[in-house]
Structures are given as structure tokens and as C-alpha cells.
Amino acid sequence: MLSIGKLSKATGVKVPTIRYYEQIGLLPEPGRTSGNQRLYDRPTQERLAFIRHARDLGFPLESIRELLSLSDSPDQSCAAADEIAGRQLAAVNARIARLSALRDELERMLHQCASGTIAGCRVIEVLGNHELCAHDHREVDADDAP
Amino acid sequence: MLSIGKLSKATGVKVPTIRYYEQIGLLPEPGRTSGNQRLYDRPTQERLAFIRHARDLGFPLESIRELLSLSDSPDQSCAAADEIAGRQLAAVNARIARLSALRDELERMLHQCASGTIAGCRVIEVLGNHELCAHDHREVDADDAP
DNA sequence: GTAAGTGCTCTAGCAACTAGAGGTTCAAGG
């Protein structure tokens, strides 16, 4: 049985994040010590490792919730799990495509800059005038800000 | 002079988003009609187009704020603008690298799946056990969920 | 004149956490 701090070190998930996962029902409410501190058993540790790994792979928490409930019923077909992973793969590919277009545009912008004053700065100019762009990077869906 | 709806159509920025930009000080408070409705002039329309374009390129609003204040002082060196764009390029490249690793891992996971039951599902198995991964996709920084 | 459409303000919500306040409990050293 592990305290929340030990569990955090063991899985690489921060302490407040673990409590957050409990709050939203991804992790079960753990047992407590007499002094009301959380105590985690092995299965919960594995569950958290699963969540952590899926998050590392970019799965949203809602998908992880589905995957967890699938892994709780081992006799079902794994088609559902494949579908979730496939969706995630498609999303990742779309984001890569989008970001590649952005990278090209940013590089173009930077290469054109003669390092003069703002008045002639290509960076500012291109941002102000979409006509100066090589391609259309607007009409894609998701947010990609860091 | 444009109403907020017309401005929205002209720039492709949604009406509530325009009001939000005003609220956080990215756009100046516009004039109003006698009936208290916003009226936008040409410079503000250009400013919004600039914001929109920079957002499309993934710049965070804080960087856009800096870029806007730079573009207001045309005699300065554009080194600062270059630096911001360079930071954004670095961030985009990092995200592309990260996402490429994730894509590889997801593809590996999916290819290995024999489409049987959950009990033998590689997707679930790999997620539960990081040892089964080809490489380390964890230690990178930003969040990449869609 | 009236009805549809557009505008107004305000509050609350989304993902997925993170940070802080203000207090309790545990573990190790003396």
C-alpha cells in the first residue's frame, strides 16, 4: 500500500493530478489511514500507470475512460479499443499535417526577413496580410497553440 | 464602419471571440451607435485580421500582444519580432517531433492487434505496460491532446 | 407597425490540470 506521494513517484503523475483523477471518477476512491490519508493498492497503481501512458500517447481523458471500461471486460471484442486508437491516430496525423504547414509558413516568414526595422519586417507584414501566404493554413479545425 | 456581425464575416472571427478580444485588451474599445452597438473602423478590422492570422499560425495570444505592440512602433528593430516567430517555430517543431513519435507508437500498437478479444488486445496491453513500447515518448513537455 | 434578425451584458462551462491558502498527520531524530 502506497501513500499518494509514493504513488506519484512510482507513476510519474503529480499528486494534485491523482486527486483530480479521483474527483472526476477515473480512479476509484482509495482507502484511508486512520488519519484520513489516501492509501493505494496495486491494482489502482496499475490503473494509474495505464492512464498515464494513454495520456502520454495523447488520448483525451474521455477516450481513456472508455478504454478503461473496455479493459475491465476482457471477453469483449477488441474492435472498440482499436477504433478508439484509430481515431487517436487519425487525430495525431491531422495535427502533424497542420503543424507541418505552419512550420513551412513560419520558416518562409523568417527567411524572408532582412533584419531591418519593423516597418519592413516580413514577419509583421505577413501576419498583417494573408495574401502574402504561400498556402491556406486557415481552414483546418483544432487549436494548436502551445 | 462595420457592425460586429459584419466584422465577424469579414475576418472569419466569431462574434463572441471579437468581444472576448476586446475584453482582454487585444482590441480597443470601439465606438458605439446611439443604441449602444459596436461600430468598427478600418484600422481595427486590420488589427483583427492580424490577430486572426497569427492565431492560425498557432501564436499564443500573449505573443500576439507583443507582436501588435511591435507593429505599432515601426522604427524599432524587427529582431524582437523575429525572436517571437523563432520561438513559435521552435515550439511547432517540438510538437511535430513529439507527435511523430506518438504516431509511430500508435501505428505499432494497431498493427500488432490480432483483432481478438480484449484479453489479448495489444492496444490495451501496450497501454497498460510501458515496457512494451518501442521508445520513450513520455519525457517531452507540452500537452498534445486534441 | 411589426417581426425577424442582430446586438447587448452577464454568467458559466470546456479540457486537463496547476497553484495557493490554511490546516492536519506522519516519520525521523534527539
Place this chain on the structure above:
DNA sequence: CCTTGAACCTCTAGTTGCTAGAGCACTTAC
């Protein structure tokens, strides 16, 4: 045994970049 400091507790609020909805006022076209 007692103290000290780290780790724990709950709760609220903030982050980013919007989006949705309630409940009104105004404008425009017929």
C-alpha cells in the same frame, strides 16, 4: 517522548482561448 519538518488534507480559484446560454434591447425590411 517530543519535536520538527515534510507530506498530507480540503477547498477555491486560476490557466488558455474561447463557446453557450439567459434574458433583454435595438435595427432593418417588408
